[in-house]
Amino acid sequence: xxxxxxxxxxxxxxxxxxxxxxxxxxxxxxxxxxxxxxxxxxxxxxxxxxxxxxxxxxxxxxxxxxxxxxxxxxxxxxxxxxxxxxxxxxxxxxxxxxxxxxxxxxxxxxxxxxxxxxxxxxxxxxxxxxxxxxxxxxxxxxxxxxxxxxxxxxxxxxxxxxxxxxxxxxxxxxxxxxxxxxxxxxxxxxxxxxxxxxxxxxxxxxxxxxxxxxxxxxxxxxxxxxxxxxxxxx
Numbered sequence: 004x005x006x007x008x009x010x011x012x013x014x015x016x017x018x019x020x021x022x023x024x025x026x027x028x029x030x031x032x033x034x035x036x037x038x039x040x041x042x043x044x045x046x047x048x049x050x051x052x053x054x055x056x057x058x059x060x061x062x063x064x065x066x067x068x069x070x071x072x073x074x075x076x077x078x079x080x081x082x083x084x085x086x087x088x089x090x091x092x093x094x095x096x097x098x099x100x101x102x103x104x105x106x107x108x109x110x111x112x113x114x115x116x117x118x119x120x121x122x123x124x125x126x127x128x129x130x131x132x133x134x135x136x137x138x139x140x141x142x143x144x145x146x147x148x149x150x151x152x153x154x155x156x157x158x159x160x161x162x163x164x165x166x167x168x169x170x171x172x173x174x175x176x177x178x179x180x181x182x183x184x185x186x187x188x189x190x191x192x193x194x195x196x197x198x199x200x201x202x203x204x205x206x207x208x209x210x211x212x213x214x215x216x217x218x219x220x221x222x223x224x225x226x227x228x229x230x231x232x233x234x235x236x237x
Contacts, residue, residue, distance in 0.1 A: 004214045004231045010061065014230070015215065024059070027052050028107040035077055036086055046070035049077075053104055062100040072096055073104065080105035083190045084112050085119025097185040099160065102126045105189065106226070113200075113224040121197030124229040126189045128162030133236030134192060135159060135176060142174075151175060156191035158184060193225065196232070200225050 007014040031049055034041055041049060053073050057064060072095075079095035083105075095101070102125050109122040124130065134157060142150050158179040159172060172178065179185040203210045203223040212221025 004227060004234070006234050007230050009233075010059065017230070018215065020059070024052065024055055024107055025110055029111045031073075032077060032081060032108050032111065035074065036081060041070065041074060046074075049073040052107075053100075056103050056107060057100045060100055060103045062098070062103075064100060065098070076101050076104050077108045079186065080108040080123045083120055083193065084109045084122055086112075095186070097182050097189065099127050102189060106229070110224075110226055113226060114218055114222065121193045121200075122225045123189060123193045124196050124225050125233070126160065126192040127233075128160040129234075129236035130196075130229055130232045131157065131160045131188065131192065131236070132162065132170070133232035134195065136235070139174070153191075153195075156187055157195070158188040160185075160188070196225050196228050200228050203228070 004014055007017065009017070012020055027048060031041065031045060031052065034045055047070075049070050050068055050073060053064075053068050057068075075095035076097075102123075105123040106125045112118045112122045138150060138153050138157070154175040154177075158177055159170070161178060162170065179188045200223045203213075207221070210223075213223040213227045216222060216224070216227070218224075
């Protein structure tokens with residue numbers, strides 16, 4: 004985590020840069036959970052938020068962004084985190100940009116003991132690649148059906164830099180191509196990272212506290228684990 008660097012920001016700068024985005028995401032998520040819809044002002048905020056997220060992530064949308072797209076992604080992310088929403092969840096778009104929107108939509112749930120499912124993480128090519136390397140490293144110690152399921156659900160996301168550029172997959176791995184495959188990978192990756200978070204928090208004497216944690220006990224979050232994997236997956 005302390006080695007994180009993106010768009011001129013180190014890890015300590017990240018929280019400052021993202022604070023306004025996280026605040027607006029929390030407002031929109033709570034409004035959607037309470038009322039199942041957004042007001043016209045919130046719809047405009049949702050579109051503006053998404054443009055800010057895409058700009059921060061240095062990604063582009065292949066089609067114009069409208070409030071219905073943002074609401075569908077928020078709904079799908081909240082539903083995956085165990086907060087059933089229903090309408091439009093299955094129609095949500097997915098891309099390297101939209102996975103970031105999904106992560107912001109549920110970041111506030113990281114310390115919520117009542118959340119049934121895990122917060123969604125940024126399941127981009129870097130994080131997916133880091134998990135691929137972990138699965139491969141542990142494959143000899145895992146039952147074959149487990150690794151087969153992990154590879155089938157997690158898949159990989161095409162990347163543009165580092166070792167991800169032109170990555171050739173072997174041993175049962177495949178790239179996510181369809182929207183369904185990408186959302187399956189999104190949810191499966193978030194579940195796995197949530198379990199990694201819980202393992203870290205179960206043994207603080209072994210793994211230490213999360214750098215920069217705002218939790219009183221210095222607990223790790225899915226977001227924090229994702230940041231660390233982002234570094235490892237380049």
